[in-house]
Amino acid sequence: MGGPTAWSPPYAAVRDTYAHPAGSGTATDWTSLLRDGATTRTRLAATGDLPSVNALHARCSPQSLVLRYLTGRRHLSAAEWRTLVAPPAGLTWVTHPADEPDRVIAVTHVLHIGTPGLGTAREAGPGPAELALLVDDIWQNRGLGAALTRQAVTVARQRGHSELHALVLADNRPALALARSLGAAVTPEGSQCTVRLSLTRRDEAAPRRSRGAADGVHPRGNPRRAAPDGTTTAPSPAG
Numbered sequence: 001m002g003g004p005t006a007w008s009p010p011y012a013a014v015r016d017t018y019a020h021p022a023g024s025g026t027a028t029d030w031t032s033l034l035r036d037g038a039t040t041r042t043r044l045a046a047t048g049d050l051p052s053v054n055a056l057h058a059r060c061s062p063q064s065l066v067l068r069y070l071t072g073r074r075h076l077s078a079a080e081w082r083t084l085v086a087p088p089a090g091l092t093w094v095t096h097p098a099d100e101p102d103r104v105i106a107v108t109h110v111l112h113i114g115t116p117g118l119g120t121a122r123e124a125g126p127g128p129a130e131l132a133l134l135v136d137d138i139w140q141n142r143g144l145g146a147a148l149t150r151q152a153v154t155v156a157r158q159r160g161h162s163e164l165h166a167l168v169l170a171d172n173r174p175a176l177a178l179a180r181s182l183g184a185a186v187t188p189e190g191s192q193c194t195v196r197l198s199l200t201r202r203d204e205a206a207p208r209r210s211r212g213a214a215d216g217v218h219p220r221g222n223p224r225r226a227a228p229d230g231t232t233t234a235p236s237p238a239g
Helices: 045-059 062-069 080-087 118-124 144-158 172-180
Strands: 029-033 039-044 090-097 106-112 129-135 163-169 185-189 192-199 232-235
Touching: 029 090, 029 144, 039 106, 045 080, 045 090, 045 106, 062 129, 062 144, 090 144, 106 144, 129 144, 144 163, 163 172, 172 185, 172 192
Parallel strands: 129 163
Antiparallel strands: 029 039, 029 232, 039 090, 090 106, 106 129, 163 192, 185 192
16 A cells, blocks of 8 residues: 555546535544435445445446556455554545445545554654545446545544645546645646645635535534535434
């Protein structure tokens, strides 16, 4: 897992990408109402989710997998998944339709980077993190990728990370537009772009919205509220 991984909310809605400051605590479980009326739930991943996660990989098109991994890999090994979901690595979430808890349709990661000896590094502060995202093809173009990205930014800021890093293919225009809307610095490097989003700015700033709001995300501590297109996100009830 060396270096930033690819960040790919391919073809997801990229408008209204401000991540609203959250209240106390970290949002680890939330429900989203997409603009087409579909409801999804996102929760922290567990080791037992690997079969469903690999089923997601099997359903994804080669293009989606390349956008995510910069290669065409189609599954994760048990050892890789155990590392990704272990607390020292950071946070990994799985998303499923509200009425299909065993069908994973997206995986989101906020992972520690550049922190050899994680125990010591964490005592001094989390430092930067890397963001990566894979969304099922049939759930793209519905605002889910953008909503998950904004929520990941909010949680990373809550946890004290200084920056989010990612690698994005230069032709992944939706992901680059989303990154720029969040205020990230995008540096072209041949066929890829390095994305760096500072998390130490605008903590108390007013929401910065792009033209045509969509996918309003409101983590724990904020009231559930609808965006102009009807998309809402709220914490899931306990249990």
